[in-house]
Amino acid sequence: MNVAILGAGQLGQMLALAGIPLEIRPFFLDPQPEAPGSRVAPQLLADYTDHAALDQLARDCQVATFDFENVPVEAVNHLARRIPVYPPPRALEQSQDRLREKTLFRSLGIPTAPFQAVDSLAELEAAVSRMGLPAILKTRRLGYDGKGQAWLRDIADCAPAWHRLGGQDLIVEGVVIFRRELSLIAVRGRDGQQAFYPLVENQHADGILRLSRPATPDAALQAQAEHHGQRLLEHLDYVGVLALELFDCEHGLLANEFAPRVHNSGHWTLEGAVTSQFENHLRAILGLPLGETTTVGCCAMRNCIGNLPELGAVLAIPGAHYHGYGKIPRPGRKLGHITVTAPDAAALAARLQALDALLGDRLAPDT
Amino acid sequence: MNVAILGAGQLGQMLALAGIPLEIRPFFLDPQPEAPGSRVAPQLLADYTDHAALDQLARDCQVATFDFENVPVEAVNHLARRIPVYPPPRALEQSQDRLREKTLFRSLGIPTAPFQAVDSLAELEAAVSRMGLPAILKTRRLGYDGKGQAWLRDIADCAPAWHRLGGQDLIVEGVVIFRRELSLIAVRGRDGQQAFYPLVENQHADGILRLSRPATPDAALQAQAEHHGQRLLEHLDYVGVLALELFDCEHGLLANEFAPRVHNSGHWTLEGAVTSQFENHLRAILGLPLGETTTVGCCAMRNCIGNLPELGAVLAIPGAHYHGYGKIPRPGRKLGHITVTAPDAAALAARLQALDALLGDRLAPDT
Numbered sequence: 001m002n003v004a005i006l007g008a009g010q011l012g013q014m015l016a017l018a019g020i021p022l023e024i025r026p027f028f029l030d031p032q033p034e035a036p037g038s039r040v041a042p043q044l045l046a047d048y049t050d051h052a053a054l055d056q057l058a059r060d061c062q063v064a065t066f067d068f069e070n071v072p073v074e075a076v077n078h079l080a081r082r083i084p085v086y087p088p089p090r091a092l093e094q095s096q097d098r099l100r101e102k103t104l105f106r107s108l109g110i111p112t113a114p115f116q117a118v119d120s121l122a123e124l125e126a127a128v129s130r131m132g133l134p135a136i137l138k139t140r141r142l143g144y145d146g147k148g149q150a151w152l153r154d155i156a157d158c159a160p161a162w163h164r165l166g167g168q169d170l171i172v173e174g175v176v177i178f179r180r181e182l183s184l185i186a187v188r189g190r191d192g193q194q195a196f197y198p199l200v201e202n203q204h205a206d207g208i209l210r211l212s213r214p215a216t217p218d219a220a221l222q223a224q225a226e227h228h229g230q231r232l233l234e235h236l237d238y239v240g241v242l243a244l245e246l247f248d249c250e251h252g253l254l255a256n257e258f259a260p261r262v263h264n265s266g267h268w269t270l271e272g273a274v275t276s277q278f279e280n281h282l283r284a285i286l287g288l289p290l291g292e293t294t295t296v297g298c299c300a301m302r303n304c305i306g307n308l309p310e311l312g313a314v315l316a317i318p319g320a321h322y323h324g325y326g327k328i329p330r331p332g333r334k335l336g337h338i339t340v341t342a343p344d345a346a347a348l349a350a351r352l353q354a355l356d357a358l359l360g361d362r363l364a365p366d367t
Numbered sequence: 368m369n370v371a372i373l374g375a376g377q378l379g380q381m382l383a384l385a386g387i388p389l390e391i392r393p394f395f396l397d398p399q400p401e402a403p404g405s406r407v408a409p410q411l412l413a414d415y416t417d418h419a420a421l422d423q424l425a426r427d428c429q430v431a432t433f434d435f436e437n438v439p440v441e442a443v444n445h446l447a448r449r450i451p452v453y454p455p456p457r458a459l460e461q462s463q464d465r466l467r468e469k470t471l472f473r474s475l476g477i478p479t480a481p482f483q484a485v486d487s488l489a490e491l492e493a494a495v496s497r498m499g500l501p502a503i504l505k506t507r508r509l510g511y512d513g514k515g516q517a518w519l520r521d522i523a524d525c526a527p528a529w530h531r532l533g534g535q536d537l538i539v540e541g542v543v544i545f546r547r548e549l550s551l552i553a554v555r556g557r558d559g560q561q562a563f564y565p566l567v568e569n570q571h572a573d574g575i576l577r578l579s580r581p582a583t584p585d586a587a588l589q590a591q592a593e594h595h596g597q598r599l600l601e602h603l604d605y606v607g608v609l610a611l612e613l614f615d616c617e618h619g620l621l622a623n624e625f626a627p628r629v630h631n632s633g634h635w636t637l638e639g640a641v642t643s644q645f646e647n648h649l650r651a652i653l654g655l656p657l658g659e660t661t662t663v664g665c666c667a668m669r670n671c672i673g674n675l676p677e678l679g680a681v682l683a684i685p686g687a688h689y690h691g692y693g694k695i696p697r698p699g700r701k702l703g704h705i706t707v708t709a710p711d712a713a714a715l716a717a718r719l720q721a722l723d724a725l726l727g728d729r730l731a732p733d734t
Binding site: 040041274288 | 380384387388389390392406407408641650654655656658659661663664678679682683685686688689690691693703708710
């Protein structure tokens with residue numbers, strides 16, 4: 001079975017690595033020379049909207065998927081007229097626009113923070129007055145890892161924020177007080193079968209995910225999250241892995257956004273779950289039975305941002321699993337991740353502390 | 368770090384897959400077009416003894432290893448004059464000759480079944496008379512998976528066996544009564560650090576490994592096996608993973624043979640141990656700290672010989688992990704393996720039973 005993957009970043013690479021033992025042959029399309037995935041599978045070097053390249057993929061592959069949510073919908077639609085593309089292009093389209101995404105959540109009864117589209121500085125100021133401060137002005141499209149956002153702490157912040165981000169479609173969102181940022185990694189098969197990993201607790205720094213770990217089990221919270229996830233999966237007639245980002249607030253879970261793909265907050269599943277998110281995504285899009293999503297032991301995942309620690313030092317930590325992406329270091333760039341597994345919580349804490357010391361970018365003391 | 372791998376079979380492929388997250392770039396040499404490993408890393412298509420190809424590997428790579436024990440020693444020595452080769456060529460040489468291998472065991476105080484080199488039918492008959500029956504006549508070189516062997520159940524079997532195998536260097540070995548076939552997967556780093564996986568219990572059918580699973584822990588037996596393993600690793604100044612095959616007999620462990628490489632009976636470590644044998648082999652040959660060898664949950668591995676079960680049917684079994692090698696089916700050929708993981712022994716037994724039903728080549732009832 002040949003699978004086309006639009007985007008050969010680290011997510012694509014990990015999909016390919018999960019596919020090879022299943023005798024799946026991955027083929028990448030990515031305009032970036034020597035993308036991470038090209039180390040493990042053939043890469044077609046062309047723009048995503050290059051019809052000749054897309055047609056070649058459609059000839060060579062039986063199914064297509066993508067490894068990032070900003071792949072042009074037009075490219076995916078072109079491909080979808082030729083071979084099945086999962087997740088469905090409609091889900092991709094919804095996720096690319098924060099306004100449509102949040103409106104969808106609202107229509108499905110999934111609570112969100114207050115939000116409103118704003119088309120002028122006056123509208124922004126009016127919205128903020130009604131919503132309260134602080135708030136965040138965001139581009140509706142192409143934002144990730146905290147990019148394309150401006151915090152509004154005072155009404156006077158509106159003008160400079162508008163000045164910086166204006167000229168694009170914008171949305172303003174109320175800031176909510178939350179205890180934790182969580183994510184739900186969900187997967188749905190072609191036959192409608194669904195599975196959910198245990199809720200993941202995420203810690204960010206400078207808008208970039210730093211640490212993810214399965215949250216302490218809480219059956220009610222898990223049920224609430226899965227209820228939201230199920231609404232979304234079914235409404236979108238979704239196929240594949242989907243990540244739903246949530247805020248854990250005093251009065252319940254609020255949905256922040258969803259990613260129609262495998263997700264950084266699910267990387268721990270490679271070592272920490274019976275079936276990884278990567279294998280389950282492939283199982284789903286190929287119409288195969290989904291794999292178990294239960295955890296195996298204790299684990300946590302740390303991103304390596306801007307620089308990679310020395311391999312030997314990492315591997316000296318018991319239970320450390322190193323994942324380098326083969327990318328050139330650049331500040332703020334995700335260059336790899338390290339999953340630490342341990343037989344119990346105390347051992348995990350000690351190992352994470354050793355890793356923190358190596359990474360030199362300590363988070364809050366409880367991590 | 369670029370690593371040359373002589374042999375791009377399934378073992379080479381799994382080494383490559385383990386290396387990629389560590390940012391290791393594998394390069395294969397294998398005369399077989401489209402060998403399994405070529406799906407994940409570049410393959411130099413040439414004979415192992417092709418000096419130009421070996422020289423190219425030496426230019427491109429910092430260290431070399433091999434994925435099968437019948438790689439020509441001359442090729443490995445040629446490479447070893449240019450770049451470090453691990454495991455050491457001397458270990459390879461010893462393992463390629465059953466007489467030298469068994470003599471080495473004996474010299475290290477590692478018990479074996481009775482054995483003797485035989486150079487004529489008369490010598491064979493004399494040896495068998497002394498040793499007792501049954502016995503097995505074996506080629507000293509190039510035997511694997513039961514090939515190149517003749518069982519001697521009666522003194523009259525000697526002549527036809529000699530007729531069939533004569534003309535090669537031969538050894539006759541006494542048959543021992545054993546309870547179980549075990550193997551010890553051992554690893555030694557460049558700094559002498561050693562680690563041992565829990566003893567593995569193996570079941571063969573028609574001379575080919577069918578099932579491997581970590582044996583029920585037995586501290587005394589484990590210590591005895593590790594004592595033998597340690598003698599061997601240190602004597603050979605070994606670096607990398609080594610598999611020591613043992614018979615569990617009434618009066619202790621007898622060594623059968625060793626393989627200077629990652630081993631089929633260690634495939635379960637991919638899902639069933641903290642660090643896989645493949646990653647530990649790479650860690651060892653690159654001078655990195657060794658990883659933990661403890662088990663994670665319960666598991667067992669089944670080989671798929673001659674044909675592969677339908678992927679979807681396998682994946683419908685909870686905890687089933689499919690590993691296809693991308694090889695063309697042929698009777699008696701190892702085409703893949705399936706590791707089954709489970710939270711406890713009862714669940715594992717039920718899952719293995721479901722797998723047995725699929726594979727249709729049921730073993731003894733207790734498996």
